Amino acid sequence: MSGEADRTMGIEEEMETVEKNNKLKDRKVSWAKLRRVDSLNLEAGRVSMSSGTHGSKMNWRTTLSLAFQSIGIVYGDIGxxxxxxxxxxxxxxxxxxxxxxGVLSLIIYTIVLIPLLKYVFVVLWANDNGNGGAFALYSLICRHLKVSLIPNQQPEDKELSNYKLETPSSQLRRAQRLKQMLENSYAARILLLLATITGTAMVIGDGILTPSISVLSAVSGISTSLGQGAVVGITIVILIGLFSYQRFGTDKVGFTFAPIIFVWFSFIAGIGLYNLFKHDIGVLRAFNPKYIVDYFKRNGKEAWLSLGGVFLCITGSEAMFADLGHFNVRSIQMSFSFITFPSILAAYIGQAAFLSKFPEKVSNTFYESIPHAIYWPTFVVAVGAAIIASQAMISGAFSIISQALSLGCFPRVKVVHTSTKHQGQVYIPEVNYMFMIACIIVCAAFKTTTKISRAYGIAVIGDMMITTTLVSLIMLVIWKKSIWQVALFFLLFGSTEALYFSSQITKFTGGGFLPIASAMFLTTLMGIWHYVHKERYMFELRNKVSSEYIRELAADPDISRVPGMGLLYSELVQGIPPIFPHLIASVSSIHSVLVFVSIKAIPVSRVALEERFLFRHVEPREYRMFRCVVRHGYNDTLEDPVEFESQLIQNLKAFIQQDSYMLTEGADVALTEAQVESQEETKARSANSSSRIIPNKNQGGVSRASSDPIVNKSSNTFSSLPIQGAEDEVKFIDKAMEKGVVYMLGEAEVVAQPNSSFINKIVVNYAYSFLRKNFRQGDKLMAIPRKRLLKIGMTYEI
Structure with a gap:
């Protein structure tokens, strides 16, 4: 009976083993891809097919819903x-x-050229997995060109489903030459980053000026009866309410505001058509660009200076791209082409028809042109629409700051993801209240829309020019368009924007200094943060722990192992950080299971959960130390610590099982480049051979058939661990978990080297130190529980 029982147990164990092997095979690891990468490694080939292009799989119902929301979020400014x-x-x-x-003709062709042709039909397609803005463009460029100043690129990153990396075609050698030139030029890489940061700073500045001018211009409709002081006071009260409402999120704000903006577009389109047919239908002649030429001939320099006012008709266009992460390309294209574009065009044409009969009323054209019967309803809707206009750039600024934060270009702030249904909808409390204070100061200082408009256009046109430059680079290097197509795009839009910028810059002393000063301040702030962030990473890279040190540590009898699991956080991807020896020197003990966790920002919008964790053993294996890279995109949020801990442990166990499975397979997970080439040659010679995986009943696992040319059966390079060994290791981890998990966070103080320059000392010792102390700390940003947090202090000299 006992023998029969043993045989039954043996059969059951064998069935369990086969079932585990089948589950491992069901993980769909791409073996061919894994041979080409070094490996923090085994998880790299687990590609999720569920995370496609942003919005590419959205049904029309969702797209129409987003298109409706976008009316309330994106077009308040331009509307x-x-x-x-x-x-x-x-x-x-x-x-x-x-x-x-002449002015109407300028307005018509400016709207057609910039928002419609440039943004709707070209720039929106230069998105990064559905995300827009300067940093989305920069991250897209960084994936295809090695221009990032922080050297943390890994071959595994290219296997991510959202990476979508294409090698330039051999037929277009120009793109390859430009790619190499940019990668080899440190100055070009810095210039590219500075352009991105400056564009971001311009959008942030726009987010401050847009609420001020929009609300103030709407409320000024009652200035004749209450006075300008009362108008400013009412504007400030409205702005405080608007910024207080931001915490409810873009989704709720969008559905609340969209009906109001839709009614607003209906009003201005209806009033425009009324004025057109009542006063002068002949203004439709303005569709002939001849009137633009005549206008410049007649007015000369004054016509050129007036371009600053004409340009205001397209302020808010960049919100279509900056806010793209809140919606999708199709929804923006639909809402602009079928609602916004015809409505604002009708409004400007109608006002021109009114002015042709009453040119003396130009100082308050909009309110003067409203039919008396609907004046007050229009005023109420105008105030509501102006309040909503502020939302466009506020939401865009939130998205772009979130991207900058993830790429190490902005001090740490709290990013709240406000929607579980739609990606990219965020709220940043600190930035929101900074915007509110800045808007109040601008309104109180400038008091009138005429003065604010002098400052307003420069911020907008500056961001547009940078977007044109970055998209031209993308067209040349990534899209691989012909040189004449890129030249046409750059010259057409670049020259138009340069002309408008030249007109705007003449208003520098009249208020134009404000966006330039704020952009310079924000560019300096982000530049300082990124510079020290990069130098800190390079210090850790230069001083990373050697493998000899780990072997000596394993053999040191004075180092004790305490029960439990330790998670040591750092930003270093290519090795173990220097904070670890500092910990050992101070404590002389480490946990029975230790995981070096590196939080790595990937230049993509999102990383699928099943692709997020990469693991590697730290030799010697019996020491139970692991390296883990946690990859996240700039729109990802780090989970609640309990959820994050659970995900990390589950992925660690899966790694151990899969690593054991691959070792049993005899697969080399640390192949050198030369070995890969040799294997590819062998594979080419054996093209007619077939390879398959078959069960190995003797080992209770799986082995590769003899026809596989990759396996060298005489090699004993690999130490095959049986599945039972993996199970023992998983049980050991479970016991360590029962004893508790401790989070160890390196708190490195960064100071300038004594022999460094005076400017470097100012930047590192004072500017960066001030920012670091007054913004969020790492443990708060990652929501690490305080009771299980151990901070390790160390000083880096850079």
Missing amino acids: TSPLYVYSSTFTSGIKHNDDIL
């Missing part, structure tokens, strides 16, 4: 421009009636 464009253009009054046609 409320009719409130002040004509008054900002004709600051000295209308001297010739045909000037109205």
Whole structure:
């Protein structure tokens, strides 16, 4: 009976083993891809096919829902421009009636050229997995060109489902030459980063000026009865309420605001058509660009200076790209093409028709052109729309700051993801209240929309010019368009924006200094943070722990192992950080299971959960030390510590099982480049041979068939661990978990080297130190529980 029982138990164990092997095979690891990468490694080939292009698999119902939301989020700014464009253009009054046609023609073709052609049909497609903005463009470039200043690229990253890396075609050698030139030029890499940071700073500055001018211009409709002081006071109260409402998130704000903006577009389109047919249908002649030429001939320098006012008709265009992460390409294209574009065009045409009969009323064109019967309903809707206009750039600024934070270019702030249904919708409390204070100061200082408009255009046009440059680079190197297509895009849009910028810059002393000063301040702040962040990483890279040190540590009898699991956090990807020897020297003991956790930002929007964790054994294996790289995109959020801990442990166990499985297979997970080439040659010679995986009943695992050319059966390089060994190791980890998990966080103080330059000492010892102390600390950013946190102090000299 006992023998029969033993045989039954043996059969059951064998069945369990076969079942485990089948589960391992079901993980769908791409063996061919894994041979090509070094390996923090085994998880690298687990590609999720569920995370495609942003919005590519959205049904039309979802797309229409997002298109409706986008009306309330994206177009408030460009939609409320009719409130002040004509008054900002004709600051000295209308001297010739045909000037109205010239300005209207400029407005029509500016709207067609920049928002419609450039953004809707070109720039929106330069997204990074559905995310827009300067940093999305920069991350897209960094994936295809090795221009990142922090050398943490790994071959495994290319296997991510969202990476979508394509090698330039051999037929377009120009793209390859430009790629090599940029990669080999340190100055070009710095210039690219600075352009990205400056564009981001411009958008942030725009997020401050947009609420000020939009709300103030709407409330000014009652300035004649209450006075300008009361208008400013009401504007400030409205702004405080608006910023207080941001915490509810883009999703709720969008559904609340969209009906109001839709009604607003209906009002301005209806009023425009009313004025067109009532006063002068002849203004439709402005579709002939001849009137633009005549306008410049007639007015000369004054016409050029008036371009600053004309440009205000497209402020908010960049919100379509900056806010793209909140929606998708199709929803933005639909809402702009079918609602926003025809509505604002009708509004400007109608106002031009009104001015052709009443040119003396240009200082308050919008309110003067409203039919008396609907004046107050329009005023109420205008105020609501102006409040909502602020939302466009606020949401865009939140998204871009979140991206900058993930790529190490912004001090640590709290990012709240406000929607579980739609990706990329975030709220940043600290930035929100900084914006509110800045808007209040701007309104109180400038008091009128005319003065704010002098500052407003420079921030917008600066960001547009940087976007044009980055998209041109993407077209050349990534999209691999022909040189004439890239030249046409760059010259057409770049020259137009340069012309508008030259007009805007003349208003520097009248208020234009504000966005330039704020952009310089924010660029300096982000530049300092990224510089020290990079130097800190390079210090850890240069001083990383050697393998000899680990072997000596394993053999040192004075080092004790305490029960439990330790998670040592660092940013270093290529090795063990220097904070570890500092810990050993101070404590002389480590946990029975130790995991070096590196939080790595990947230049993609999102990393699928099943692709997030990469593990590697730290030799000697019996020491039970592991390296783990936790990869996240700039729109990912680090989970709750309990959830994160559970995911890490589950993936560690899966790694141990899979590592044991591959070792049993005889697969080399640390192949050198030369070995890979040799194997590919062998594989080519054996093209007619077939390879398959078959069960190995003797070992209770699986082995590769003899026809596989990769396996060298005479090699004893690999120490095959049986599945039972993996199970023992998993049980050991479970016991360590029962004793508790301790989070160890390196708190490295960064100081300048004594012999460094005076500027470096100012930047590192004072500027960076101030930012680090006054923004969020690492443990708060990752929500590490305080009772299980051990901080390790160390000083880095850079």
